[in-house]
Amino acid sequence: xxxxxxxxxxxxxxxxxxxxxxxxxxxxxxxxxxxxxxxxxxxxxxxxxxxxxxxxxxxxxxxxxxxxxxxxx
Amino acid sequence: xxxxxxxxxxxxxxxxxxxxxxxxxxxxxxxxxxxxxxxxxxxxxxxxxxxxxxxxxxxxxxxxxxxxxxxxxxxxxxxxxxxxxxxxxxxxxxxxxxxxxxxxxxxxxxxxxxxxxxxxxxxxxxxxxxxxxxxxxxxxx
Numbered sequence: 001x002x003x004x005x006x007x008x009x010x011x012x013x014x015x016x017x018x019x020x021x022x023x024x025x026x027x028x029x030x031x032x033x034x035x036x037x038x039x040x041x042x043x044x045x046x047x048x049x050x051x052x053x054x055x056x057x058x059x060x061x062x063x064x065x066x067x068x069x070x071x072x073x
Numbered sequence: 074x075x076x077x078x079x080x081x082x083x084x085x086x087x088x089x090x091x092x093x094x095x096x097x098x099x100x101x102x103x104x105x106x107x108x109x110x111x112x113x114x115x116x117x118x119x120x121x122x123x124x125x126x127x128x129x130x131x132x133x134x135x136x137x138x139x140x141x142x143x144x145x146x147x148x149x150x151x152x153x154x155x156x157x158x159x160x161x162x163x164x165x166x167x168x169x170x171x172x173x174x175x176x177x178x179x180x181x182x183x184x185x186x187x188x189x190x191x192x193x194x195x196x197x198x199x200x201x202x203x204x205x206x207x208x209x210x211x212x213x214x
Contacts, residue, residue, distance in 0.1 A: 005119055006181045
């Protein structure tokens with residue numbers, strides 16, 4: 001992703017809201033430096049984690065999923 | 074901007090949502106023609122998309138014009154529209170916060186103008202909003 005404005009962030013936020021309220025998790029990976037700056041400026045990173053690549057995002061999501069399963073079993 | 078002289082590029086656009094895409098393409102082409110850094114192009118494109126859509130969707134503007142001017146210490150961009158009076162320099166800045174169930178659509182773009190431009194000045198002139206944004210032309214180089 002090389003460009004995003006507030007309209008795009010709002011679309012992402014609506015998706016995140018739906019996903020989070022269903023008990024699932026979401027991450028953004030591989031964002032261009034300027035795109036990440038937009039997401040941080042709007043506070044999106046306080047709701048959804050930003051990661052440099054897919055591997056690091058997947059690792060965090062898998063770890064969170066395991067923690068969640070341990071708490072609920 | 075050393076090595077580049079002072080140059081100005083301007084264009085008028087109709088006040089439609091579709092024209093925002095035309096403006097984006099024009100800004101990208103002119104930024105390359107003016108030799109701007111990629112970060113400067115991103116910042117200008119971002120701010121003008123926010124302004125353009127805001128003027129059309131909320132200000133009911135019928136026309137908008139964009140002027141990009143390179144100067145020795147940066148880039149000066151003027152956005153003029155004939156919509157309802159609106160001063161982005163004093164508009165409230167909203168950020169996304171928890172809880173997400175209180176998330177509201179709208180009001181987030183004005184913070185990006187302040188974050189991505191070096192300086193903004195606004196005045197109302199004969200039924201038009203005039204906003205001048207200044208950017209660092211060498212950002213990211």
